[in-house]
Amino acid sequence: MASQQASQSLELLSQRQIDQFHKNGFLCIPGFFNQEETTTLLNRSRQLLHDFDIRSHPLTKFSTGTRENSKHVGDEYFLNSGDKIRFFLEEDAVDSRGTLILPKEKSVNKIGHALHVLDPAFNAATMQNDRIKSLCKDLKFHHNPSVLQSMVICKQQSIGGEVPEHNDSPEIFQYTDPPSALGFWIPLEECTKENGALSFSPGSHLNRNITKRFVRLPAGGTGFEALTPSEGVSGNAEETIPPYELVPCSPGDLVLIHGSVLHKSGRNTSTRTRFAYTFHMIESPPDAVYDEKNWLQPTAEMPFTKLFE
Template sequence: MPNLSPKQVEDFHRDGFIVIKNFCSAAETQKLLNTAIEDRNLINNALDLNDQTGKKTKLSLWFKPGKDVFGYLTRSKKVIEAVAELLDSDAQVCHFHSKLMQKEPKVGGAWEWHQDYGYWYKNQFMFPDQLISVMVALTPANKANGCLQVIKGSHKLGRVNHGFAGEQVGADIAMVENALKTMELVYSEIEAGDALIFHSNLLHRSEANLSDHPRWSIISCYSSQSNLAYNETSTSWKTPVDVVPNEAILNWESAPTVDADFLKKENDPALKATGWEG
């Protein structure tokens, strides 16, 4: 039984993204949000990333999905089946990394226009069509609190050059402006529990959160096992996901995230100059 309809698959290939409403139930979303708020490891391993104006986005990033509620979500049958249908490979699905994104009221920073493959090219992943991101909203995301914006169809541009924009890596703004002349900018306003699945070359950004409401989400990135990365020391990206039933999210006991292999800022090639920029 396919997880996605033929129309969803077609939309993804044409537009570079799809939104799946109520991908997580209210109870699942609440459990994820509570864990995000209460789990000391997630909090202690959060990195602050400055945007160009000094506003900060907080993110915790880990590689190997564990036996906690986030691990169960990222390994769940519903996520892995959807991803498998959209990746350009019949090989098994591997989990590259997940990030808990916390854009706090008034202080949550912006993300510059970029393609995720703009980062992952630095990891020397070979195939952008075998890399994908799944964003699940843990709180409502809208224009006021800095929801994700995407340029519809921009994954078809291929990878554009990226250079540093503050502490972040940003796409060549000339190419972004050209794209915006003919392609539609879409504000991905979604509710808690909705999922946005997008291609690694889709141009996207988000503005600062100037509202009184948090914008929290989890973004999980997947790669096919046939996609090799020659500059990546973590190993989860080449390890097929140990898939769990969807019920695990709500019903299985959630272990602490203490053993998770969290990213330290200095170890991320995407945050370092390689000389390949520009």
């Protein structure tokens, strides 16, 4: 109760910022996290990489599907990671024989997906953060938000893979009816064009026609499922995608990402990593229905965590 009362006293977004978010589908808030907070999360990310035991790891790679014959990871290690902290490797970190060719700290693509619940540092930055709660109240994007997944994206130097254009909902990961996904993306290191800063197509959330969804497949694993015209989420009759805008960021900035806006990031061609912490919120039932085909499903041990409880 005290935390909620404290958050009600903060006003973090101006009306101009709120209008900009709804117009463009994204908003960068400089310096949302201070240097100490950002350094804490970066150091914790590095500690997790140092401590994780590669000997018991199935060498599961995270594929963005940009290469021929490349499939998104769909095994049990991935599908059962919603209530755990697990490690997913860069495509170029494992050779054709399944052998790790780089040190483990330089091989991980991302760490996920329940950092916001299971790790004290990330829990404090997410679920116990009064400024996050105040921002959500200012934005009024959700009535009763739940946090459903959290990740550290490592974007390793020289091998950090490209992420092609996508949106987070309804096309890719977090489909609800009605669509309600909202992303929070916090760079823990400087993000530039060379090391894979995000790019957005401003306003694409307003006119994007959705024809497919990323789902759990009946036969196992994951893949894309075509939508019928009645199921699809449509924008304008004649779809036009605005040009992409690169959004360089500094450590501690916060980027809000509308679930339907198109965004992407390039390959990391630099000699520096691009660590970022990201988590996603959705509207809680009964205001939105979380689809049973989504790859990430709540468990009895860890239902989706409501922000205001």
